[in-house]
Amino acid sequence: xxxxxxxPTSSPPxxxxxxxxxxxxxxxVAPGELPLIMRKHILTGALGNAWGNLITGxxxxxxxxxxxxxxxxxxxxxxxxxxxxxAQPFGALFAERIGTRRLAWxxxxxxxxxxxxxxxxxxxVLWRAGHPGAYLVLMTGICVATLSGNxxxxxxxxxxxxxxxxxxxxxxxGRRDSWISVVVIAVSLPSGFIMDLIPESGKLEAxxxxxxxxxxxxxxxxxxxxxxPEPPFEATRKNPFQEILKPLRDTKFRPWxxxxxxxxxGMSLGGSLCTLYFMENLGFKNNLLGGMFALNVVGLVGTSLxxxxxxxxxxxxxxxxxxxLGHSFWSLxxxxxxxxxxxxxxxxxxxxxxxGGMFPVAANNAGVKLVTRFPAPQEAGIYMAVSTMxxxxxxxxxxxxxxxxxxxxxxxxxxxxxxxVSGFPILFMLSFVLRLTSxxxxxxxxxxxxxxPEQEQPFMLPMFFESLPGINRVMRGRIAGQSARxxxxxxxxxxxxxxx
Numbered sequence: 321x322x323x324x325x326x327x328p329t330s331s332p333p334x335x336x337x338x339x340x341x342x343x344x345x346x347x348x349v350a351p352g353e354l355p356l357i358m359r360k361h362i363l364t365g366a367l368g369n370a371w372g373n374l375i376t377g378x379x380x381x382x383x384x385x386x387x388x389x390x391x392x393x394x395x396x397x398x399x400x401x402x403x404x405x406x407a408q409p410f411g412a413l414f415a416e417r418i419g420t421r422r423l424a425w426x427x428x429x430x431x432x433x434x435x436x437x438x439x440x441x442x443x444x445v446l447w448r449a450g451h452p453g454a455y456l457v458l459m460t461g462i463c464v465a466t467l468s469g470n471x472x473x474x475x476x477x478x479x480x481x482x483x484x485x486x487x488x489x490x491x492x493x494g495r496r497d498s499w500i501s502v503v504v505i506a507v508s509l510p511s512g513f514i515m516d517l518i519p520e521s522g523k524l525e526a527x528x529x530x531x532x533x534x535x536x537x538x539x540x541x542x543x544x545x546x547x548x549p550e551p552p553f554e555a556t557r558k559n560p561f562q563e564i565l566k567p568l569r570d571t572k573f574r575p576w577x578x579x580x581x582x583x584x585x586g587m588s589l590g591g592s593l594c595t596l597y598f599m600e601n602l603g604f605k606n607n608l609l610g611g612m613f614a615l616n617v618v619g620l621v622g623t624s625l626x627x628x629x630x631x632x633x634x635x636x637x638x639x640x641x642x643x644x645l646g647h648s649f650w651s652l653x654x655x656x657x658x659x660x661x662x663x664x665x666x667x668x669x670x671x672x673x674x675x676g677g678m679f680p681v682a683a684n685n686a687g688v689k690l691v692t693r694f695p696a697p698q699e700a701g702i703y704m705a706v707s708t709m710x711x712x713x714x715x716x717x718x719x720x721x722x723x724x725x726x727x728x729x730x731x732x733x734x735x736x737x738x739x740x741v742s743g744f745p746i747l748f749m750l751s752f753v754l755r756l757t758s759x760x761x762x763x764x765x766x767x768x769x770x771x772x773p774e775q776e777q778p779f780m781l782p783m784f785f786e787s788l789p790g791i792n793r794v795m796r797g798r799i800a801g802q803s804a805r806x807x808x809x810x811x812x813x814x815x816x817x818x819x820x
Contacts, residue, residue, distance in 0.1 A: 371538035395723010402716030408705035412474035428472035435465035478701030494631015501624035512612030588718030590751020622677025646683025651755035
């Protein structure tokens with residue numbers, strides 16, 4: 321890791337212990353421990369995302385289709401799974417009640433991994449035995465596992481917010497995303513290559529073995545996570561409904577929630593079932609290696625190249641600007657998908673994935689920093705939970721709407737100007753319009769009180785290309801000129817609410 325993380329500029333946030341003896345292995349964290357803690361967070365993030373990519377990605381889609389899942393059932397699974405996010409606020413409140421975020425995260429996260437493994441193996445056994453309800457077992461088990469995972473999500477973000485200093489959070493998160501991309505590529509490519517080598521008669525068994533291997537990566541993530549310390553904090557007994565309503569009543573936070581709701585509905589309408597379209601309509605089911613390369617590898621390469629720079633840009637240029645930059649390019653994806661055909665699928669979908677790997681990482685990085693730094697540190701978990709709950713609920717509505725629409729239109733299609741218009745292209749067009757509208761109308765209303773002083777926010781895009789010597793010299797001269805012209809009053813902190 322580079323010096324910007326090895327030598328943090330501030331100490332991790334600290335919260336007073338509830339008693340003289342820290343509970344559940346909690347202890348104060350010294351600034352000198354931060355480099356190792358950050359490295360562990362990067363390693364666990366890489367393992368956890370490798371697990372998540374395999375356990376929910378194109379190989380899992382192939383597995384589900386093989387045991388009889390339909391488009392409507394995929395839509396229901398995606399929608400209901402999104403609604404399981406309603407557990408997140410209760411996970412945050414449970415962590416506050418017992419006084420430890422680490423345990424409130426660990427056991428539900430372990431439960432999710434165990435349930436997914438049992439469900440995948442169990443549904444395969446039932447399908448092999450000829451049981452017609454194998455798909456129902458798969459849907460039920462995955463939904464329960466998703467519920468357990470969502471219960472664990474908010475305590476994890478609260479735990480992160482108590483350790484990572486806010487002035488390097490964007491940079492840290494970008495570096496983490498870069499390493500995640502490298503590791504996910506390292507496990508995705510061999511998996512796709514193996515699947516293409518295996519005869520059709522043995523592909524389903526191969527998917528089960530790959531998903532079992534993915535589960536081992538997920539368990540390794542948990543074991544390493546247990547070595548990361550948690551600063552002690554005071555257990556509280558608050559009214560759970562009042563705590564859940566607090567972010568909703570926060571008038572300064574509502575513009576973000578409105579954007580999250582609109583964006584996730586539009587994104588899910590076209591994106592929740594897009595992999596089915598790529599598999600069935602563009603032929604990726606017969607070219608899993610090519611499909612995995614276009615869908616995963618290209619995007620992850622883009623993420624690995626851009627994540628660190630985007631992370632520094634979040635710290636330097638502020639949250640709202642990076643939200644606008646990231647989501648503007650992210651909204652283009654369904655428009656690019658419309659131009660893909662079976663012959664050009666790998667190229668066109670690969671181009672979309674490259675855009676989807678570079679710019680959503682900026683949007684997500686900025687969003688995480690906004691939500692975790694907007695409230696006081698002890699409230700970061702509940703704010704993150706409510707934000708995710710609102711977004712995922714609307715995303716679930718979009719997924720179910722997409723699945724229902726596809727179930728109604730079936731194989732209906734008609735040609736227009738050389739393009740074949742059918743259910744999926746209509747969803748992609750609607751998704752593109754809704755995403756772009758959300759960016760143009762709602763992001764300007766977001767008023768994050770960012771931790772970056774205004775004099776450090778001159779402009780955005782040049783920093784992305786600052787590795788080019790000529791542009792770098794021009795950019796540095798412009799920054800110096802803008803900084804010299806700014807009045808001293810701008811040096812005042814335009815930061816987050818007191819306590820963050």
